Amino acid sequence: MKSSREIVKFAFPAIIENFLQMLVGLSDTFLVSHISLSAVAAVSLANNVITVYQAIFIALGTMVSSLFARKIAEKNTDKVQQLANSAVKFTVLVSLMMGILSVTLGRPIAYIIGARATVLNLATVYLALVGGMIILLGLMTTFGSFLRARGNTKTPMWASFMANILNLIFSATLIFVFHFGVVGAALGTIVARLIASIFLYKKLNTEHPTRHFFREKLDKELINLTIPATGERLSMRIGDLLVMALVISFGSRVFAGNAIGESITQFNYMPAFGMATVTVILVAQEFAQENINNIKQYIRRTYWLSSIMMLIIGLFLFASSHWLNALFTTEKIATQSSDTVILFSLLATFFVTGTTTYTAAFQGIGNAKLPFYTTTIGMFAIRLILGSFLGIFLHLGLVGVWIAVVLDNLFRFIFLKIKFYQLTKK
Template identity: 55%
Template sequence: MASTKSILKFALPAVVENFLQMLMTLMDTFLVARISLSAVAGVALAGNILTVYQAVFVAIGTVISSLLARAWAREKETGEATGLLASSQKLIWLVGIFLGLISIIGARAMTTLLGARGTMAGEARVYLMLVGGFMLFLALMTVYGAFLRASGDTKTPMMASFYANGLNIIFAGLFIFGLHWGVIGAGLGTVLARAIGAFFLYNKCRSAQIDVSFHFWKQKISRELLHLSGPATAERLVMRFGDLIVIALIISFGAKIYAGNAIGENITQFNYMPGFGMATATVILGASAFGQQDPEGLKAIVRKSYWLTALMMVLVGAVILLASDALGRLFTKDAVALSANHTVILFSLLATIFTAGTLIYTAAHQSVGNTRLPFLATSVGMLIVRVVLGFVFGHLLGLGLEGVWLAVIADNLFRFIFLKWRFQKALK
């Protein structure tokens, strides 16, 4: 049975890695804030679309980590794990290339659909075409990181994110302020940093004798990988699709409120940092316990992970709330935008206990190979609870941005209760 110390030993590098991934987006927003508020809004809008892509890679990476951890726990790595490694690489390459083409071809249509107009629309399209067009590099970082984490090495993916962040700051700073390339410079810095990060992880996989050769193109993609990745990816897509609808609602409140909301969401990403890292640990440790047929150990891992996640998220959220005004002023001096930023930070903290539960119990179901139930919960929570209540509270009742965030809290409460109930019922 995993102790709290062993969970933290595995999870903390994943927490730091998530922190560094979030920092990259935040630094791009911070740097373009020196250009204009429309550049902030444009990068934020494109970033929300790119987050959908990232969610797809995270979903596939989570399934890969779970399947590999179970395979290695059963000590059948020679055939089972080797086939999974090849299938995983082929799948992630195909998805990465497809999403890159979608970004280049559909940038105008996607940003227009979300309500972007004028200068903000132009900045959003440029960033989306550049960063989204080369999304394959993030896909490769995700899959190579999943391989290493499943093998028990969580520190190397963390270091890759650390290096990528440092390079992004250097490259983007040079391109924006040295060469005056504006939003193009911010996007190019991100692309180059991720390319180097992917190459670093590829070499580390080879050093760890993990088969990352390019012979995978001859391999048929595993049915089990597709069977589990489908609902997991759909769950992430539904979640991001719901987020995009909510963003469209917020844009209707005005560009300044949207910009403030974007700043707040960039800052509050750090609230969720412990949750994403702990969820990664829950999937891999839970899958290992499940592979060893240890239900009591699995329940203990999930229970401890939830309370550790909730505690860390509350502490981070409280610190950010106390510093909300100062943090907001790093991006803008506009009073309307600052007020919206404070609203996002406050409501994000209020939702923490429920958000932690949603993250951990989604991971718990994924660790035992049940990806359909989280998809069902997310579909109902996002498209019915969050979107419908967001429109009712925000527009019909006139509560504005506060109403939309009340709907966010209601969604996380619903999913937490539902997923926890079904997980406990399944293990009785």
Template identity: 45%
Template sequence: MTERKRLLQLALPAMAENILQMLMGMVDTYLVAQISLITVSGVSVANNILTIYQAVFIALGASAASLIAKSLGQKDSRQTERLIWDTLVMTLVLSGILGIFSILCGRWLLALLGTELTVSQTGGLYLAIVGGGIGFLGLMTTLGSILRAKGKPNLSMKVSLIANILNAIISALAVFVFHWGMVGVAAATVFSRLVGCLILWRALALDVKSVTLTRPFNKDLCSLVLPAAGERLMMRAGDVVIVAIIVRFGTEVVAGNAIGETLTQFNYMPGMGVATATVISIAHSLGSGDFQTTQRLAREAYWLSLWMMLPIGLLTFAFGGGLTHLYTDNSGAVAASMVVLLYSFIGTPVTAGTLVYTAVWQGLGQAKLPFYATTFGMWVIRIFLGYILGISFNLGLAGVWIATVVDNLFRTIFLYIRYKLFFKNDLFQS
């Protein structure tokens, strides 16, 4: 099997699953947009917090998939079973902490970001409901990652499809028939994820009576999860600060930026799918000791990601005006959305590089380097430069997105250079 086929076999179902997950958020955004601009602004800000949670679970799932794939490559079934249970326990602990935080501190956190009172109240309630049930998203992410690592990527994709259909139906009924508003949309999201968890759990067929855990904790898993989760956390926490900058431009710009980001999520889906496949494929080849295949996989992953992302980004930008009008007719919000679509397309080559080479390092079991790169890129380049360009130089939302492209350019170059040096020196000296 060629490297491209191997990547596509894992990437296409992962891509479809990511698209379906994003569709759930897109459906929620569309439905709450029918209620009011304040509601869509509150939900969009709350979703930036929820995206941080999701990023942590994605990092956990990717790290676990990497270690599981490596143990499968080494044909160590006992270690594989132990890793699965360790990951599930870690998911439940994280879910509990994040859920309690969402319920108790959600409204306060949104107010801290500088949103208007009505926006923080609406978003805080949405965060309490969806964030309170975040454990179902966490389990769906973890169980899906385990299935992909075990060579069953299609199953997780099918469950995501079921959950999305269920969410769309119940959310639409909640808004248009029962008039439950934003609360009904949030409750539908939590319920559909619960159903998805139950199906995935049953499909994985784990025997609870034979639980094997690493005591006091799995050091290998933590050494990979913590920097990987830290990388995602720095990224998403930085996004929240970026939103705090965008809030200064007004509610219309906040709403337009949220709509634009909702639409451009489809641009990133191929890259995210290939990144998921890259982590698993590289970890498996590394476990088998096939270093030449590892290098070919990394090279193929970048070009595959880029050529899949470019046409989607172009289509999204070309039809962006019409798509944005599905959410709102507000001229300020539409203009802001088009700014997001433009710079998302321009930055496609470096976004693909950031996604793929972050995944390469995680597959190699070296998650600290992407953490350092993201922390510096986000908090020194993107936030600082975004503030300077957006506010000091009066470029507004365009300034923030120029800084985003520059950040991704830095991280792509840095991670690629270190990757070349790793295979030239570090790997063969270890």
């Protein structure tokens, strides 16, 4: 059984990888900011759609890691190879559907989410290119999941680092030297992901899919696990979008401050998400060996390790909030709103890590449905409805919304912990 030090060493690359994946879209937005505000708006809107695709791939990758870790622990070589072929085939099929959707319906999608005139044209082009080649992101995620299931979290991290550096180089060259504009930003992203995908493919050993992977039957367990895991991710995404619509009702300055606060605190959640990736793998390995006591010990360790790391970052952000907010704005209401987000993000630390830890634990033992149901109830019944009641009817505004966010995480943490304890007690 791994020590706490070994767990941190195992998880750290996954934490960095989460951060690096987030930077790709931000890099494109930063680069096109030197073109025009329309370009910034177009890339930002298109990346909202790409983020949904990414959420689906993350769900698929999590389930691939869970199943792979179990098959490896069972030392079933044939099943490992079959799962590798099936996972790649599934990734390709899902990616093709997303790609076709992006190319054929990119314009109406961009229009629905608010793009108009020049922004609509630019967003359509960016979405058609990056979304049309989304298979590269899918393969990066799946190949990385194979490696993580083997205990190799460093290689996927380096691949994400490579993709970021190459994206900056290629995009900047195409934008500033060849004047390709938004098209240059999209092409830079595509080429960077292509190279990173090839790099990860070359690093695969026994997980290498065969040349005839498309003949492999789709693994039913993988599909049955991926669907609710994807639903859980999409519930989070849709719920967040609806909450944003609620925040907008409090005024543009409050909305801007909330956005600033969330931009600052997104770094706070990196340890929880990275540690959750490791929790899935460790729990899956022990579950295959029916080591229930080891599972419980791993859950306790990953929970406290992620809580401590998140708390340290949260305290730093809270203490530095005045300086950090000044990087974005000096407007009083926006600054106060950002302070609210930073404070409640800190207060929710132990609940957020609890939610992510037990969601990962259930996914590790092959139960993705319960986290999906719990997330859906929490997001819509507590975060959205209670947030609306507190924020609008009790006139608590943004504070009311964030009270509901904290209570949502508390509910999911307690519920999942009780259910997991009951399950492992049997």
